[in-house]
Amino acid sequence: MSQTERYLDLPLEDVIGDRFGRYSKYIIQERALPDARDGLKPVQRRILYAMYRDGNIADKPFRKSAKTVGNVIGNYHPHGDSSVYDAMIRMSQEWKVRNLLVDMHGNNGSIDGDPPAAMRYTEARLSKISSELLRDIDKETVDYIPNFDDSEDEPVVLPAMFPNLLVNGSTGISAGYATDIPPHHLEEVIEGVIMQMEKPSTTLEELMSVIKGPDFPTGGIVQGIDGIKQAYRTGKGKVIVRAKTEVEELRGGRQQITITEIPYEVVKANLVKKMDELRFDKKVDGIAEVRDDTDRTGLRIVVELKKEADAKAILHYLLKNTDLQVTYNFNMVAIHKKTPKLMGLQPLIQAYIEHQKDVATRRAQFDLRKATDRQHIVKGLIKAISILDEVIATIRSSKDKKDAKENLMSKYQFSDAQAEAIVTLQLYRLTNTDITTLEEEAAELERRIHELEAILGSEKKLISVIKKGLQSVKKQFKDARRTVIRDEIEELKINMDVLVASEDVMVTVTEEGYVKRTSIRSYTASNGEPPGMKEGDRLLDRIEVNTTETLLLFTRLGSYLYVPVHQLPDIRWKDNGQHIANLVSLDRNDSILAAMTVKDFSDQESLLFVTKNGMAKRSQLSLYQAQRFSKPLMALKLKGDDEVISVMRTNGQQELFIATHQGYGLWFDEEEVSLVGQRAAGVKAINLKEDDRVVDAISIVPGEKVDLFIVTHRGAVKKMSLTEFEKSSRAKRGLVMLRELKTNPHRVIGCKKVTRTTVIEVVTAKDHLEMINPYNYRNSDRYSNGSFAVDTAQAGVVKEVRQYLKEPTEQ
Incomplete structure (x- = not known):
């Protein structure tokens, strides 16, 4: 045979497809999913069989775990020792397994997630109930197959004298399949098996009169009978698992919340840490101390409350925001007739009955x-x-x-x-x-x-x-049910006003989206210095506000972010804020345009939006109160390439002035923009020429004396009174506010309403900043182009105009 003939020329996808297909079949059947008959994965079955063969059983002395692990690896399971020892440990942990299959001496880990001692230090033997899984295995009750090196045989499945899959549950992830079968109560499951075996036409309802639902080793409360029923019917369903809690009265009128059982698979230490973080970060007011009082008598976590704290509201908050309450998703997948299958309660019981027969x-x-x-x-x-x-x-x-x-x-x-x-x-x-x-x-x-x-x-x-x-198994091993089943899922209503400590703070929002709240003490100590920011960032708004209020952030692409002030990170004035994306996800192409805080979302106030393409939309402020706010919410509907230019909070009785890039100004009553829903698009505010766009919109109180300050791209500025314009109506073209030039006409970059404290900042194409005080300029008429204030030859054309209110110390 020549050298070249030894190679096969195959397409890569065929080879990978074939190899991955074989690999995934192996890990589905031979690793990660339990068998529907004995409820064991191969590694668990091999551990139990190896211990049985070695005489390491319940009525004999304990043996070193390392000996068992060596036997399993050497004879049946050619994998790493840690995978075998981990599986052995899990079968011995009373907070993981409802009826222990392995008894262990020594440190086998803890509910706090502590690791077990190494296998050379621990000792183990089969538990009494494990003998029932292996009973009569020597009477040719199950098939055997050769082990990996054909040196001896191992069982394909154990005789399993009790329905272990339902009793101890199972969890695993393989290729394309995952399984989550909760533990159940031994006595109930055995009665259910007997009921279905004696009367094959038994209905699910009849079966559920015996098998009430999951029975977790850690106890707790399961809510949602409908979810249990759906899971038992289809194999998939969802229930709520809640900790067992009690509010205790202490002397002096104080209260404490005591937790004695926690949800299944929750790491206690992490739960306590999370609750203490909520106290430390002042996410919830009223918690004095969180401590873990667990000892050999049982689990006990205590949340001590301050005087006058609302215990029920705090408990609801903790249930909602920590793992005191979790969702358990049934996904009952098991290997049945060599195939992974999603099975309901009756098919699982039937598979066990067929096996027993x-x-x-x-x-x-x-x-x-x-x-x-x-x-x-x-x-x-x-x-x-x-x-x-x-x-x-x-x-x-x-x-x-x-x-x-x-x-x-x-x-x-x-x-x-x-x-x-x-x-x-x-x-x-x-x-x-x-x-x-x-x-x-x-x-x-x-x-x-x-x-x-x-x-x-x-x-x-x-x-x-x-x-x-x-x-006989039931009589020997029966015990009391640990988990309480409740039919209904209790809705958690949280009144944050009760839970948030009322405190006046200073909130800052920057153009790049960094937010923070700062104590008034830290702000005062800064002596008027600007807040800490990244280089090149600038302050968008600085607002003194109470922690019980809400911050609304509006974006250019028509979304808004709803952020309760107490959830903002508490950061010193001179340190940088945290990016808003850490609190609420924000589209990468979007940016924050305006910020406002709201104490009361009333029907009397409205939000008025004006867009680049000349649309205006007005909606009641009350529509913007949100229940869920983990992602951006729609503030208004934008069409095409439109974007928001201005957001104003008004009482519906004000006037609106709109300025465009080509130098038109339109002044009309705000009530011409009628109220619409939160997700609506609005109406035409100004009739734009082709290639024109809105650059600014100003809200005006009727009768107010208003001066406008206009900045053009050529660096010219001019101040003019609003009375230069005639009040008109919506959707008109408006009046010119600059003299039209044949060559290189001025184009408006910004039009601001000026007050005594206004400072105008002009940014040019070469990032040159120019600060202008409008009070240094006299008023002009509509037909002048003002005077040049920026040397655009040196600094480049004007690209942005910003308005600042002077700090009190600057005046």
Whole structure:
């Protein structure tokens, strides 16, 4: 064969597809999912079988865990020792497994997520109930397959004398499949199995009168009977698992919340840490201390409350914002007939029943074979004793054992097996009393054979044998239910006003989206210095506000972010804020345009939006109060490439002035923009020329004396009175506010309403900043182009105009 012929030329996708297909089939069937019959994954089954084979059982002394792990790796499971030890540890953890399969001495971890001691330090043995999983395995009740190196055989499945999959549950992730089967109460599941076995037409409702729902080792309260019913019907469903809590009265009128049971699979230390963080970050007011008082008598977490704190509101807040309450999603996937299958309660029970019928049948066949074989021997022994002298004479006259057997078989018609039993018989058995013992044994065997044949001949008798076995397990291992089942899911209503500490703070928002709240003390100590910001960022707004209020941030693309002030990070004045995306996700292409704080979302006030393409929209402020605010909410609907230019908070009785890039100004009453819903698009505010756009919009109180300050791209500025314009109506073109030039006409970049404290900041194309005080300029008329204030030849054309209110210290 030449060198080149040894290589196959195959497309990569075929090779990868084939190899991954094989790999995923392996991890689905042979690693991550439990078998529907015995409820075990291969590694768990191999651990239990190895311990059983080694005599490491419940009534024998404990053995080093490392010995078991070595046996499992060496004989059955050629994987890492940690994967085997981890599986062994889990089967011994009483907060993970409802009925322990492994008893362990030493540190096997804790509910706080502490790691177990190394396997050289711990000792283990099979638990008593594990023996029920392995009972009668030596009676050929299950199939065996060769292990990985063909040196010995291992069981495909365990006989499982109780329905372990439902009792202990299972969790795992494989390729394309995951499983989450919760633990259940042993007594209930066994009664359910018996009910379905005796009456195959049993309905799910009848079954659920016995099997109430999950029974977690950590107790707790399960809410949502509908979710349980759906899971039992389809294999998938959702329930709420809640901690067991109690509000206790202390002396002096104080209260504390005591937690004695926590949801399944929740790490206690993390839960306590999270609750303490909420206290420390002042996310909720009224918690004095959170401490873990767990000791050998049981789990106990105490949340001490301050005087006058609302215990129920705080408890609801903790349930909603920590793992005191979690959602458990049933996903009952198991390997059934070598295939992963999503199974409801009845198919799972049926799979177990079929397995038990098979086990019981094979056990009966094995026992029958043994009994028949023994009966044959006993008959031979009885016959031999009845002609004992002749038999002894025959044996004495024979040359050797083989000759003796042949002589017995030819002279007295004994079978090979009977002859073997006779020649190996010990002399002391040849007493007079022995014949009666043999006759009693023969009668007992006859009765046993009839019984076994009856079991094999009747389905009803087979079921009664299985039932008897299950009832014996139930009697031996029954205990009280730990988890309480509630039909309804309690809705958690949280009144944040009660829970938030009322405190006046200074909130800052920057153009790049950094936000923070600062104590008034830290702000005052800054002596009027600007807040900490990233280089190149600038302050968008600075607002003194109470923590019980809400911050609304409006974006250019028509969204708004709803942020309760108490949720803003508490950061010193001179330190940088935190990006808003840490609190509410924000589209990467979007940016914050305006900020405002709201104490009361009333119907009397409205929000007025004006967009670049000349649309205006007005909606009641009350529509912007949100219940869920983890992502941006729609403030108004924008069409095409439009974006928001201005957001104003008004009483609906004000006037609106709109300025455009090409130098038009339109002044009209705000009530011409009628109220619409939160998600609406609005109406045309100004009739724009082609290529024109809105640059600014100003809200004006009727009768107010207003001066406007205009800045053009060529660096010219001019101040003019609003009265230069005539009040008009919506959707008109407006009046010019600059003299039109044939060449290089001025284009408006900003039009601001000026007050005594206004400072105008002009930003040019080359990032040159120019601060202008409008009070240094006299008023002009509509037809002038003002005077040049910025040297655009040096600094580049004006690209942005910003308006500042002077700090009190600057005035």
